Amino acid sequence: MSLATLRSRWKFTNKIGQGGFGEIYSVYDNEKKEKVAIKMERIDRNKRALRLEISVLRKIQDSRFAAKFISCGRNTEHNYLVMELLGDNLSTLKKKQLQQRFSLGTTIKLGIQMIASIEDVHEVGYLHRDIKPSNFALRLKKNITTRNNIPLETCCIIDFGLARKFNDSEGKHRPPREEVGFRGTPRYASLNSHLGKELSRRDDLWSLFYVFIEFLKGKLPWSSIRDKQKIFELKTQHTTVELCNNLPKEFATMFNYLSSLKYEDLPNYKYLRRLLTDIYHQYGYNENTKYDWEIMEESLNSQRSSSSSKVDSTIALTGTTKELSRHSNKHIIGNYSKDFDREIKNINNLIFPDFKKKTSEKNNNNSTNIENKDKELINQDFILHYNQNKDIETESEINEFEKMMKMINVEDNTETTTQLNIDNHKGCCNIL
The missing domain is CATH 1.10.510.10 (Transferase(Phosphotransferase) domain 1)
Structure with a gap:
């Protein structure tokens, strides 16, 4: 199918997903003036799932938890479903x-x-x-x-x-x-x-x-x-x-x-x-309790702002960007400062405070076991995880990740490298 047949209203921007069902694209709706999503399924496919998906999605439109149904149709090669773009x-x-x-x-x-x-x-x-x-x-x-x-x-x-x-x-x-x-x-x-x-x-x-x-x-x-x-x-x-x-x-x-x-x-x-x-x-949660990703984003934004201020101060004092270059290179290879290491630990404390505290109160006799369990979770073998989920990571990305981790261990010589924020799409360490 030529995607141009849908461009009179929906302008395709990029592919955001693919599977046995077909493909999903992010598109711009010229009529609604907003980005939406389109699922495409080939007509000659042996098992057609899109018709069923359209049927169920339309039936649950009154649900607070359903993506908005916008349109559906067929052309010479594909069935398609237009729906709300999700994150x-x-x-x-x-x-x-x-x-x-x-x-x-x-x-x-x-x-x-x-x-x-x-x-x-x-x-x-x-x-x-x-x-x-x-x-x-x-x-x-x-x-x-x-x-x-x-x-x-x-x-x-x-x-x-x-x-x-x-x-x-x-x-x-x-x-x-x-x-x-x-x-x-x-x-x-x-x-x-x-x-x-x-x-x-x-x-x-x-x-x-x-x-x-x-x-x-x-x-x-x-x-x-x-x-x-x-x-x-x-x-x-x-x-x-x-x-x-x-x-x-x-x-x-x-x-x-x-x-x-x-x-x-x-x-x-x-x-x-x-x-x-x-x-x-x-456990003391309420309507103001934030999601983990919100806490992480706010804390990392704060760290970025703090790092930026330090860089500005360095340039002002030295009149050169040499220190800035050195600072940036450290972040690229994953050799972060003690301040950043402390920030990562602070994020962990923000995200996992009440659960650990309450568990400890209820299981005083097993506190050591629980602590060891948490350490085991924190220091899990990421490489093994990626190798066991080849649908998520390619072999080349895994190899690149292994090289990056070795480089970090050599540069840092610390036990805190597994506290890094792992970018799972690229298989490398994403400090900032």
């Missing part, structure tokens, strides 16, 4: 964090919205069947207003290519099929999906539970495993004790509640949200 997905945001995980406050704020968004999808009669961090994306700040007098939330549920209608024309739950096959993403799929059973509303919530554990701990016990059968075996071995260790007791309660749900049961979404809300208030 980073939660998988990308998590990898950008200093410790490759979210704080308790951010996890709870997101979790409440994620449960509500899944409930909205279920209310229109559909299962999502592929709940994972990359299928939730942030709404751009300029779009967080209202639609149809409904206040919009930060987090949107996306990608309904694997969705399935679970009720019949009379609104009754459809009986399970005998043979279904695996549906979803192995890391987050429920045990029922691994067993080839028909999925229901409880299974979307099981996937979300695994997402919560990954958010808080940085990874799941099977995150490094590719084999689907081995992942299934590990899931059966890890009970609530192993998965919820060192987490607020409400997560174990959630595990037990989901275990009690049967195929046709209507989950108590309000109860699940209340579990998270109880944690939120218990």
Whole structure:
């Protein structure tokens, strides 16, 4: 297809995504005078998912957690969907964090919205069947207003290519099929999906539970495993004790509640949200609590401003940019100053204060184990992580990252290099 057929209204700027479904572009809407997103799917594709996605998206337009549907259509080569342009997905945001995980406050704020968004999808009669961090994306700040007098939330549920209608024309739950096959993403799929059973509303919530554990701990016990059968075996071995260790007791309660749900049961979404809300208030969070990325951005902006002031002072005193060049080179190779190292630690303290404090108060006898656990999370092997996620990083980027880390260790000779902010798209250290 020639993309020029859509340029009478939508001017294509750049590709922002690609997968088995097709391609996603950022485009400028000449009629609305704003940037939007377009999903393209070839007509000759064997399995067409875009028609289903359009159907579900249009049905949940009253949801506070749905991206705005703008238009859809077909030309000689492609089906297309025009929708609201969203920001980073939660998988990308998590990898950008200093410790490759979210704080308790951010996890709870997101979790409440994620449960509500899944409930909205279920209310229109559909299962999502592929709940994972990359299928939730942030709404751009300029779009967080209202639609149809409904206040919009930060987090949107996306990608309904694997969705399935679970009720019949009379609104009754459809009986399970005998043979279904695996549906979803192995890391987050429920045990029922691994067993080839028909999925229901409880299974979307099981996937979300695994997402919560990954958010808080940085990874799941099977995150490094590719084999689907081995992942299934590990899931059966890890009970609530192993998965919820060192987490607020409400997560174990959630595990037990989901275990009690049967195929046709209507989950108590309000109860699940209340579990998270109880944690939120218990640890002193409130409506002014900021997301981790907001705290990091503010702190790094402050550091940039401070560094800029120091550079200006150096130029004023010496009348030369030689010191500026030396300072910049240090940041390029990752050999940062003690002041910056202190700033990175301050950001960690800002993001992870209450959870560590409360956990320590509740588990005085295990404080040493918890501290070691945190250190293990902080000093995780990034190289291994990238090699195990080749869909995220190319081999050349991994090699470049390894070289950069060796250079940093030689230059710094410190134990703080893993505190760096890792740029996961380039596989190198991004100090500023």
